[in-house]
Amino acid sequence: MEVGFLGLGIMGKAMSMNLLRHGFKVTVWNRTLSKCDELVEHGASVAETPAAVVKKCKYTIAMLSDPSAAHSVVFGKDGILEQICAGKGYVDMSTVDADTSTKINEAITAKGGYFLEAPVSGSKKPAEDGQLVILAAGEKALYEEVIPAFNVMGKKSFYLGQVGNGAKMKLVVNMIMGSMINAFSEGLVLAGRSGLDPSVLLDVLDLGGIANPMFRLKGPTMIQGSHSPAFPLKHQQKDMRLALALGDETATSMPVAAAANEAFKKARSMGLGDLDFSAVYETVKALEPPS
Numbered sequence: 001m002e003v004g005f006l007g008l009g010i011m012g013k014a015m016s017m018n019l020l021r022h023g024f025k026v027t028v029w030n031r032t033l034s035k036c037d038e039l040v041e042h043g044a045s046v047a048e049t050p051a052a053v054v055k056k057c058k059y060t061i062a063m064l065s066d067p068s069a070a071h072s073v074v075f076g077k078d079g080i081l082e083q084i085c086a087g088k089g090y091v092d093m094s095t096v097d098a099d100t101s102t103k104i105n106e107a108i109t110a111k112g113g114y115f116l117e118a119p120v121s122g123s124k125k126p127a128e129d130g131q132l133v134i135l136a137a138g139e140k141a142l143y144e145e146v147i148p149a150f151n152v153m154g155k156k157s158f159y160l161g162q163v164g165n166g167a168k169m170k171l172v173v174n175m176i177m178g179s180m181i182n183a184f185s186e187g188l189v190l191a192g193r194s195g196l197d198p199s200v201l202l203d204v205l206d207l208g209g210i211a212n213p214m215f216r217l218k219g220p221t222m223i224q225g226s227h228s229p230a231f232p233l234k235h236q237q238k239d240m241r242l243a244l245a246l247g248d249e250t251a252t253s254m255p256v257a258a259a260a261n262e263a264f265k266k267a268r269s270m271g272l273g274d275l276d277f278s279a280v281y282e283t284v285k286a287l288e289p290p291s
């Protein structure tokens with residue numbers, strides 16, 4: 001069966017590559033079409049537009065940057081809506097807000113198609129290794145149909161019920177992660193300015209109750225000032241913004257997340273948006289200590 005895949009950025013490239021490696025027939029599309037070349041070398045077919053992918057495939061997966069991209073690929077010229085129909089499914093794995101997912105769901109189901117949102121936890125390496133955590137919500141029949149693909153891309157899939165629940169779960173997770181990397185950055189800078197060796201701090205943290213894979217993975221490269229993008233900072237800031245909007249809707253006070261968002265905004269204003277989200281560390285370092 002032919003599976004469609006839209007969006008070949010850091011995540012989409014790794015996820016579609018995994019599908020190919022496990023024997024799926026995949027037709028890809030990316031806004032910048034040249035990014036399809038590497039997938040073609042590994043056996044993918046290419047279509048010229050999202051609509052052409054949907055026309056060819058029983059279901060189509062998308063992994064796009066943000067709500068605006070997710071919206072334009074569905075509603076724009078040559079978009080999903082031009083070809084979606086009864087019997088076809090659309091699975092959006094991008095991180096967006098519940099409102100975006102809900103609007104896409106309404107438009108697709110109005111055409112007789114099936115919709116599933118399925119954002120993921122896990123970054124570039126888990127995507128390459130097929131170790132993502134998939135947070136699905138929406139049409140249960142489509143969820144069951146795409147389980148073989150999810151099993152290749154991820155280590156665990158959750159089915160969370162109605163559309164919006166996957167988006168909300170993902171935003172809560174990334175809100176926590178964005179706050180954590182800020183506290184971690186402050187700790188590394190505080191250690192250094194207090195005459196301590198930040199790499200010893202990493203060892204101490206790793207043996208205690210707040211040890212976690214993120215500190216373990218990012219700590220050494222942060223200390224070196226190296227922020228090669230696995231999860232681009234601009235996307236983390238988008239997730240903080242969307243999580244804070246969810247906080248507004250639910251009257252949830254989130255002063256820690258709001259402060260973290262300000263740090264990511266500052267990092268973007270310093271031109272760090274395309275680096276890894278760990279580059280928020282540079283905003284803490286950039287604040288001069290009192291002389």
Ligand SMILES: NC(=O)C1=CN([C@@H]2O[C@H](COP(=O)(O)OP(=O)(O)OC[C@H]3O[C@@H](n4cnc5c(N)ncnc54)[C@H](OP(=O)(O)O)[C@@H]3O)[C@@H](O)[C@H]2O)C=CC1
Binds near residue numbers: 035230
């Ligand atoms: N990187 C990570 O660790 C993780 C990312 N995510 C989420 O996954 C999604 C993708 O992330 P990632 O792969 O890192 O991002 P990238 O920035 O690497 O890729 C973004 C993709 O979206 C496409 N795109 C952007 N704008 C548009 C548009 N207007 N119309 C059509 N296509 C568009 C890009 O196309 P083009 O190549 O033409 O620019 C590209 O294919 C995001 O929602 C992110 O928050 C979730 C978990 C982890």
Ligand SMILES: O=CCCC(=O)O
Binds near residue numbers: 231
């Ligand atoms: O959305 C990105 C999540 C990155 C991660 O889970 O490490």
